[in-house]
Amino acid sequence: MAKKKVRINIVVIGHVDSGKSTTTGHLIHKLGCIHKSVIESLEKEAAKMNKRSFKYAWVLDKLKAERERGVTIDITLSKFETNKYNCTVIDAPGHRDFIKNMITGTSQADCAVLVIDSTTGGFEAGMNGQTREHALLAFTLGVNQMICCCNKMDATTPKYSRDRYVEIVRQVLPCLNKVGYKLIPIVPISGFEGDNLIERSTNLDWYKGPTLLEAIDQINEPMRPSDKPLRIPLQDVYKIGGIGTVPVGRVETGSLNPGMVLTFAATGLQAEVKSVEMHHEAIGEALPGDIVGFNVNVAARDLKQGYVASNSEGDPAVEAAHFTSLVIITNHPGQIRNGYTPVLDCHTSHIAVKFAELISKVDRCSGEEIEREPKFLMSGDTGIIKMIPTKPMVVEPFSLYPPLGRFVVRDWHQTVAVGVIKAVKKKDPAAGALAGRDKLESLCMELQRQNKMLMEECKRVSTEVQQFKLDLFAKFQDAIKKLHPDNAFEECIRQELIPANEIEVTFSDIGALDDIKESLQEAVMLPLRRPYLFKGDGLLKPCKGVLLFGPPGTGKTMLAKAIANESGASFINVSPSTINSKWSGQAEKNVRALFSLAAEVAPTIIFIDEVDSMLGRRSSSYENNSIRRVKNEFMSRWDGLLSKPDEKIIVLAATNMPFDLDEAVIRRFQRRIMVGLPSAENRETILKTLLAKDKHEDIDFKELSTMTEGYSGSDLKNLCTTAAYCALKELTHYEKERKRKRKRKLEEVEILEDASNAAKDDIEDQVISLRPLNMEDMRQAKNKVAASFAAEGSMMNRLREWNDLYGEGGSRKKEEQLSYFL
Numbered sequence: 001m002a003k004k005k006v007r008i009n010i011v012v013i014g015h016v017d018s019g020k021s022t023t024t025g026h027l028i029h030k031l032g033c034i035h036k037s038v039i040e041s042l043e044k045e046a047a048k049m050n051k052r053s054f055k056y057a058w059v060l061d062k063l064k065a066e067r068e069r070g071v072t073i074d075i076t077l078s079k080f081e082t083n084k085y086n087c088t089v090i091d092a093p094g095h096r097d098f099i100k101n102m103i104t105g106t107s108q109a110d111c112a113v114l115v116i117d118s119t120t121g122g123f124e125a126g127m128n129g130q131t132r133e134h135a136l137l138a139f140t141l142g143v144n145q146m147i148c149c150c151n152k153m154d155a156t157t158p159k160y161s162r163d164r165y166v167e168i169v170r171q172v173l174p175c176l177n178k179v180g181y182k183l184i185p186i187v188p189i190s191g192f193e194g195d196n197l198i199e200r201s202t203n204l205d206w207y208k209g210p211t212l213l214e215a216i217d218q219i220n221e222p223m224r225p226s227d228k229p230l231r232i233p234l235q236d237v238y239k240i241g242g243i244g245t246v247p248v249g250r251v252e253t254g255s256l257n258p259g260m261v262l263t264f265a266a267t268g269l270q271a272e273v274k275s276v277e278m279h280h281e282a283i284g285e286a287l288p289g290d291i292v293g294f295n296v297n298v299a300a301r302d303l304k305q306g307y308v309a310s311n312s313e314g315d316p317a318v319e320a321a322h323f324t325s326l327v328i329i330t331n332h333p334g335q336i337r338n339g340y341t342p343v344l345d346c347h348t349s350h351i352a353v354k355f356a357e358l359i360s361k362v363d364r365c366s367g368e369e370i371e372r373e374p375k376f377l378m379s380g381d382t383g384i385i386k387m388i389p390t391k392p393m394v395v396e397p398f399s400l401y402p403p404l405g406r407f408v409v410r411d412w413h414q415t416v417a418v419g420v421i422k423a424v425k426k427k428d429p430a431a432g433a434l435a436g437r438d439k440l441e442s443l444c445m446e447l448q449r450q451n452k453m454l455m456e457e458c459k460r461v462s463t464e465v466q467q468f469k470l471d472l473f474a475k476f477q478d479a480i481k482k483l484h485p486d487n488a489f490e491e492c493i494r495q496e497l498i499p500a501n502e503i504e505v506t507f508s509d510i511g512a513l514d515d516i517k518e519s520l521q522e523a524v525m526l527p528l529r530r531p532y533l534f535k536g537d538g539l540l541k542p543c544k545g546v547l548l549f550g551p552p553g554t555g556k557t558m559l560a561k562a563i564a565n566e567s568g569a570s571f572i573n574v575s576p577s578t579i580n581s582k583w584s585g586q587a588e589k590n591v592r593a594l595f596s597l598a599a600e601v602a603p604t605i606i607f608i609d610e611v612d613s614m615l616g617r618r619s620s621s622y623e624n625n626s627i628r629r630v631k632n633e634f635m636s637r638w639d640g641l642l643s644k645p646d647e648k649i650i651v652l653a654a655t656n657m658p659f660d661l662d663e664a665v666i667r668r669f670q671r672r673i674m675v676g677l678p679s680a681e682n683r684e685t686i687l688k689t690l691l692a693k694d695k696h697e698d699i700d701f702k703e704l705s706t707m708t709e710g711y712s713g714s715d716l717k718n719l720c721t722t723a724a725y726c727a728l729k730e731l732t733h734y735e736k737e738r739k740r741k742r743k744r745k746l747e748e749v750e751i752l753e754d755a756s757n758a759a760k761d762d763i764e765d766q767v768i769s770l771r772p773l774n775m776e777d778m779r780q781a782k783n784k785v786a787a788s789f790a791a792e793g794s795m796m797n798r799l800r801e802w803n804d805l806y807g808e809g810g811s812r813k814k815e816e817q818l819s820y821f822l
Contacts, residue, residue, distance in 0.1 A: 015126030023191030025056035230254030266319035266392035306349030511686030553714025
């Protein structure tokens with residue numbers, strides 16, 4: 001009898017668009033695991049969506065959103081066999097927006113296949129993007145064997161270039177060695193063409209190493225801790241009709257059998273296992289490394305990703321109250337202090353954890369204590385830290401259960417630290433239940449006592465006492481009114497308030513402007529989301545005001561809404577008509593109501609569009625005392641002289657004419673950022689963003705960006721909208737022609753007495769849709785839409801001069817004063 005093949009789990013990782021799904025799908029197809037008809041169907045579907053190169057990737061990308069976006073979003077499981085192993089392959093997303101799903105997939109793997117884009121620009125983007133981080137995450141999460149694939153060798157210059165392969169190896173190998181990987185096979189492949197996936201390719205005859213399939217067979221058989229108690233971190237929970245609740249996860253330690261009674265931590269629920277399946281086949285026993293689904297009689301809503309299943313009769317898992325960890329800070333931009341609360345990724349759990357106490361700083365090599373109770377830790381430091389989860393979480397000491405004892409710390413869309421758990425203080429479920437029962441009994445007794453006293457008091461109540469209570473109640477009502485006044489001015493301002501969850505603009509909706517987005521994140525988002533960094537007597541203080549200036553239509557308002565959305569701040573849109581009033585003194589009350597409302601819904605961004613019309617120079621001839629009082633009141637509230645200094649309020653303003661602003665207002669805008677006309681490269685990015693959700697074909701974005709020299713972002717949107725009407729115009733013309741032909745056909749049918757039903761069927765309506773946009777549409781639109789702002793006009797020159805004097809990145813040459821300040 002042939003020896004049963006060992007099961008291993010392989011995760012495919014790498015930067016977005018490196019070809020992970022295509023490589024995996026083509027490998028599975030070549031091994032005969034996908035029927036030919038399925039590939040043909042996917043090929044037709046890809047052709048319809050103008051994505052012919054995606055046919056193999058779609059073998060795995062099951063979600064509609066994944067096919068439309070062209071990226072993997074969730075993790076996907078498939079299986080195939082080699083000469084040595086039964087392999088479960090996990091295709092993990094490469095996009096940074098879905099890094100949580102990538103961590104979930106990687107935590108279940110025995111080996112990683114790192115796919116690298118070998119094309120010019122693609123490799124460099126990957127090394128500066130997710131390639132390094134994915135390798136670090138994989139090693140930290142216990143995946144200590146790796147195969148590296150140089151993909152897209154068919155697209156190098158020249159094709160299948162040996163020199164390009166050698167160049168990549170020289171850069172990648174030291175990077176992976178530094179992470180901790182040794183003896184890594186680096187296989188040149190083409191995931192789309194199939195070169196070196198299973199058989200050696202003649203196109204790569206200079207390469208003498210193993211193919212991808214041979215490299216998989218060279219993986220060392222992983223150690224399986226089947227002698228330890230059962231632990232299964234849940235990856236997902238499904239509710240299947242006719243079957244019931246089916247949790248899915250990888251058996252990390254121990255074994256799982258039908259009939260076993262499981263405990264699910266952190267809830268403490270218990271249920272018997274009815275059946276166990278792997279790849280849709282029932283099995284009698286699941287061992288460490290197996291990714292399985294098992295049927296239990298528990299409501300699906302009571303189980304979540306990150307919960308841990310264990311044997312009720314063999315050291316069941318329990319929720320952690322707190323735990324002590326050895327943490328290595330790898331990439332944090334500042335100082336980590338007590339109270340820092342990032343997201344901790346451990347097995348399939350992704351939960352915010354509070355760094356409750358920095359116990360000590362230690363030497364990374366020797367483990368000796370360097371400093372007791374340090375005030376902070378920085379990048380490169382190693383420390384012992386006490387951590388408290390903000391939600392129920394199940395972890396174990398690394399020495400006992402390694403898969404549940406290693407973790408990654410993430411913040412600000414990047415990995416900031418890695419670590420292992422040294423000790424865990426677990427909650428006592430029995431003690432908790434007993435304490436809860438005792439507390440309930442005590443409350444019931446107290447309620448009975450208070451009720452008895454109340455009844456006795458009611459009997460002794462006299463008319464005077466009742467009147468006293470009525471008076472007291474009236475005073476209470478007055479106090480409530482003072483706490484929450486019926487402020488008509490505030491109600492007027494409230495109409496301009498947009499809660500953070502109702503703002504639909506995000507940074508991804510804005511093409512280019514990456515440097516401006518970064519400046520806004522630093523000036524606005526950091527103080528609002530991490531205020532503890534800006535407390536104390538140091539130099540770091542929250543920015544009170546940010547000014548966006550530049551030509552019209554460059555995206556200043558969209559940037560303001562996006563930063564409010566991203567930072568989770570309320571957004572108050574203010575204009576002169578919101579504040580000013582014909583009644584004397586009312587405008588100042590509106591200003592006070594504005595800042596009062598902003599403090600109430602803080603964190604808040606007060607946005608003033610065309611701020612020069614509201615806070616212009618006070619020496620202007622048209623200005624009267626009423627307008628000057630409004631400006632003075634606004635600046636006093638803004639400075640914090642008449643409000644609390646710790647209120648999270650930021651004034652964000654936009655203008656096309658910054659040179660009309662009052663000097664005192666300019667001083668209060670601590671950050672002054674010019675949003676200029678987009679460069680050719682940025683115009684190309686903006687055009688791609690604008691056309692991303694519409695069908696288009698054969699559009700040369702580089703040529704189009706050259707054609708639109710001097711166009712603002714608003715002009716580019718107008719151009720694309722006008723081009724879209726070209727296709728609509730053709731459609732309406734076609735429909736009119738069809739209507740005339742249909743009318744003639746009906747007349748012919750009525751004349752013929754023996755007209756058949758078939759003749760009538762010919763005139764039935766057909767589904768008509770807009771054709772994709774093309775380059776000719778864009779050229780026609782270009783003839784209709786011109787730039788709305790003179791890129792080399794006097795106004796642009798004045799903006800550049802003002803930026804040199806007051807803007808970020810300006811030359812600061814003050815020898816020649818601008819004429820409008822003289």
